[in-house]
Amino acid sequence: MAHINTLPITAQCCALKRPLHHTSPAERAAVSVIMFEMETHISCLFPEILAIIFSYLEVKDKGRVAQVCAAWRDASYHKSVWRGVEAKLHLRRANPSLFPSLQTRGIKKVQILSLRRSLSYVIQGMPQIESLNLCGCFNLTDNGLGHAFVQDIPSLRVLNLSLCKQITDSSLGRIAQYLKNLEVLELGGCSNITNTGLLLIAWGLHGLKSLNLRSCRHVSDVGIGHLSGMTRSAAEGCLSLEKLTLQDCQKLTDLSLKHVSKGLNKLRVLNLSFCGGISDAGMIHLSNMTHLCSLNLRSCDNISDTGVMHLAMGSLKLSGLDVSFCDKIGDQSLAYIAQGLYQLKSLSLCSCHISDDGINRMVRQMHELRTLNIGQCVRITDKGLELIADHLTQLTGIDLYGCTKITKRGLERITQLPCLKVLNLGLWQMTE
16 A cells, blocks of 8 residues: 555546546556546545546535545535535524534525525625525615624625515615726616616726616616716716616616717627517617627617618627517517627527518528527518528527427428527427
């Protein structure tokens, strides 16, 4: 057994992580010795090797191996085993060993599944916390959050308050004051947030990269102006934003899009789904946002072929576009897409008024397309599927849910696509 101790731990690790023909004789010897020892008992492995093995386990199994023996417990507590893991906690009663145990493992991400204790209990117990997920903690109030955030927390980068319906602008003031390094803020479903709250965010969170305001019904063009730096005398704005979700913000109009296009030049992902107040004219503002990669206009009732024309005539380099359930989108939009948005990799047209003719006008230019969603497009027939099969040879996924005019013949052509991995038929009824 003496010879195993003469081999460096790093050699053992390298030998495990590289093909044998890329290793040195010494490393190959290490592998042989390790495999021999594994045949006798795995506890003979060094803690560093055990830690590498344990790092590939599911979270629940990481905890189980710690209960096997003292050696495995020590190895399982190595921080590399828990790198990137998010602890999911029910905070119901005092547990003095909870947070010291998490810190020993190096865990810095926490999701609170139920909150029956003060949030300050978490913040005090994990001073180096990087991610805090409070999604669905309905009993969280401004008062509770205020008691938790009483000093700077420079390590916190991600905060999820989605569906914390009692949170108001008062909490956003605390967040803007003490979480200066925040990069991701989720406020989806926080229906008490107003433009004042967005002003506070624009004042304090200059490094914010992702903001979700889904269903914040009180937010209007004024608030988006604050975020975009249109009120510099009061707030600098969140000019580093790369992702902005405004889904179901019903008070927004095309003026918001004008603010976004002027101030948020780094924006890559914009979700405007269910925003009934925006129109084709707003697409003019978006058409020259050169960094924009993904645009979601799902169920925007006032977007028509004209809006798609504006997008196609600009300098956009979109890779993803969703205009599903836009009743005014038809075959002419597909012609515009082929002309100016031919670099798309994902296109969703579910329930749009398109036909085989529109497919014919689009497919020859869309060489980059990987995902096509045309579910509930009831005018599509086998002819359209044949055109797709002939020209969109790189497709990996297609949605045909509710396309009632396709038959077995068209379906057979689609299934012959060489790269196809996902085919959604849903309630498809084959027409003989």
